[in-house]
Amino acid sequence: MVTMRLLSxxxxxxxxxxxxxxxxxxxxxxxTIPFVWPSTSLWYKTGSDKLVLQIGKVFGLCAAVLFFVQIxxxxxxxxFDRIWGLDRLSFFHRINSFLILALAITHSGLVILxxxxxxxxxxxxxxxxxxxxxxxxxxxxxIAVALYRRRLLAYDVWRKVHRPVGYLLAVVLIxxxxxxxxSFETGVPRGxxxxxxxxIVLTIILAKYLTARMTLKQLPVSAGRQAGEGVVGLRIExxxxxxxxPGQFAFLSLHGGGIAPETHxxxxxxxxDFPTKRSSSIEFFIKQCGDWTSTxxxxxxxxxxxxxxxxxxxxxxxxxxxxxxxxxGGIGITPLLSMIRQLSTEQDAPKxxxxxxxxxxxxxxxxxxxxxxxxxxxxxxxxxxxxxxxGGRRLHEESLSALLKDVPDNSHFYICGPEPMxxxxxxxxxxxxxxxxxxxxxxxxx
Ligand SMILES: Cc1cc2nc3c(=O)[nH]c(=O)nc-3n(C[C@H](O)[C@H](O)[C@H](O)COP(=O)(O)OP(=O)(O)OC[C@H]3O[C@@H](n4cnc5c(N)ncnc54)[C@H](O)[C@@H]3O)c2cc1C
Numbered sequence: 143m144v145t146m147r148l149l150s151x152x153x154x155x156x157x158x159x160x161x162x163x164x165x166x167x168x169x170x171x172x173x174t175i176p177f178v179w180p181s182t183s184l185w186y187k188t189g190s191d192k193l194v195l196q197i198g199k200v201f202g203l204c205a206a207v208l209f210f211v212q213i214x215x216x217x218x219x220x221x222f223d224r225i226w227g228l229d230r231l232s233f234f235h236r237i238n239s240f241l242i243l244a245l246a247i248t249h250s251g252l253v254i255l256x257x258x259x260x261x262x263x264x265x266x267x268x269x270x271x272x273x274x275x276x277x278x279x280x281x282x283x284x285i286a287v288a289l290y291r292r293r294l295l296a297y298d299v300w301r302k303v304h305r306p307v308g309y310l311l312a313v314v315l316i317x318x319x320x321x322x323x324x325s326f327e328t329g330v331p332r333g334x335x336x337x338x339x340x341x342i343v344l345t346i347i348l349a350k351y352l353t354a355r356m357t358l359k360q361l362p363v364s365a366g367r368q369a370g371e372g373v374v375g376l377r378i379e380x381x382x383x384x385x386x387x388p389g390q391f392a393f394l395s396l397h398g399g400g401i402a403p404e405t406h407x408x409x410x411x412x413x414x415d416f417p418t419k420r421s422s423s424i425e426f427f428i429k430q431c432g433d434w435t436s437t438x439x440x441x442x443x444x445x446x447x448x449x450x451x452x453x454x455x456x457x458x459x460x461x462x463x464x465x466x467x468x469x470x471g472g473i474g475i476t477p478l479l480s481m482i483r484q485l486s487t488e489q490d491a492p493k494x495x496x497x498x499x500x501x502x503x504x505x506x507x508x509x510x511x512x513x514x515x516x517x518x519x520x521x522x523x524x525x526x527x528x529x530x531x532x533g534g535r536r537l538h539e540e541s542l543s544a545l546l547k548d549v550p551d552n553s554h555f556y557i558c559g560p561e562p563m564x565x566x567x568x569x570x571x572x573x574x575x576x577x578x579x580x581x582x583x584x585x586x587x588x
Contacts (some may be wrong), residue, residue: 168338169204179331198253199253201245201249202249210342227452270322288304324522356449357449361380366439374440380422388483389453389477393404393407395447396444409429416486455583466481472560473586486522494523495525509518561585
């Protein structure tokens with residue numbers, strides 16, 4: 143079992159800068175190729191035509207480098223998770239896809255421009271160019287499907303298709319690069335490209351190996367309960383080698399009871415040392431809200447597989463502030479509960495406030511836990527906000543301002559809930575003098 147501790151903010155910044163520098167260096171090296179090792183097609187060009195073609199090739203090479211980076215971003219590599227967190231990596235993955243498409247389209251335009259339309263229709267000998275054009279079209283289609291996937295496909299089906307198609311596109315891209323330009327026939331560009339491809343393949347193999355080492359199988363589900371309306375609590379026995387930080391999540395799959403063998407991310411709502419030091423079980427609360435989660439029932443006798451832990455949504459990822467404010471919306475309480483539970487075991491715990499907004503009373507599924515925590519943590523202030531029904535109210539700037547009136551400026555805020563709620567609260571907190579760098583949030587989508 144591989145476990146990797148959270149890194150300090152300074153180390154995260156250093157590693158982050160180092161990796162960005164590495165990508166920039168590779169992009170820089172790729173950009174020199176059309177100038178230092180020009181292909182024979184450039185020999186016959188002069189003036190602006192030559193420059194346009196060279197710049198077009200630079201765009202294409204940058205798109206190719208970023209395409210390989212794109213594959214690395216979704217490897218669930220624990221080292222990357224400890225630096226950025228998987229949620230941020232999947233955000234980079236989305237942004238990077240648009241950047242690659244923009245670079246690839248510009249590349250196509252710029253390499254066609256100096257040629258004009260004289261060579262049309264192009265002959266068979268230009269098959270590498272045709273492969274390139276097909277790549278750009280497939281990429282645009284691929285991104286469009288990813289954008290609308292929620293409406294088009296179930297997540298699991300989409301993921302099963304997305305991955306192999308991504309690898310296939312990478313192979314086609316390599317064929318395109320090696321054949322479209324004779325710059326890659328010999329010498330430094332060819333050697334450099336092989337080294338780059340080798341490094342990417344090795345990183346993928348390392349990610350697969352580490353993921354396998356981070357996976358625990360055949361774990362018994364020792365307790366299950368219907369924790370509230372539409373929420374199931376499952377307790378899973380884990381070996382003592384499994385360690386996690388409060389607030390982290392894991393990928394869970396369940397076997398038995400007719401449940402589909404899919405893997406889904408869930409925050410661990412138990413805490414490493416609560417109620418006893420190094421507890422031998424962990425707990426999840428699962429909202430029965432979708433195709434897969436609706437099939438989960440509070441059964442025991444199931445077996446679970448677990449890959450993790452992942453995530454940086456933990457007060458352990460940074461120095462303790464004088465006060466921590468946890469703001470949860472609905473099922474978003476789970477990582478916050480883990481942090482509050484762990485803090486209740488710590489001597490030097492800071493002051494704590496929990497603001498939990500739920501639609502109805504029946505959504506409030508943790509009354510016993512909260513009463514117990516309150517008795518262990520006299521300095522915990524809990525506010526439950528009901529947003530639905532008559533008299534329901536949302537958390538807006540005014541109500542937050544009233545709740546937070548004694549909360550010091552240098553406090554830390556941990557928010558988890560529906561995306562619109564989190565973005566509103568982030569905005570309100572910044573309006574209310576709190577710094578962006580002291581506000582942390584967890585999205586329940588990757
Ligand atoms: C870091 C993190 C922590 C989470 N913690 C909790 C928690 O403690 N309790 C809880 O109830 N929910 C939690 N979720 C949400 C939970 O993962 C989804 O509700 C669940 O996967 C939905 O699956 P479904 O097939 O039932 O629903 P669907 O309606 O099929 O999916 C709804 C959405 O969930 C996401 N999703 C679905 N399947 C997967 C998958 N296999 N992998 C990744 N994302 C997927 C997709 O964005 C999808 O659009 C968490 C999510 C993340 C990312």
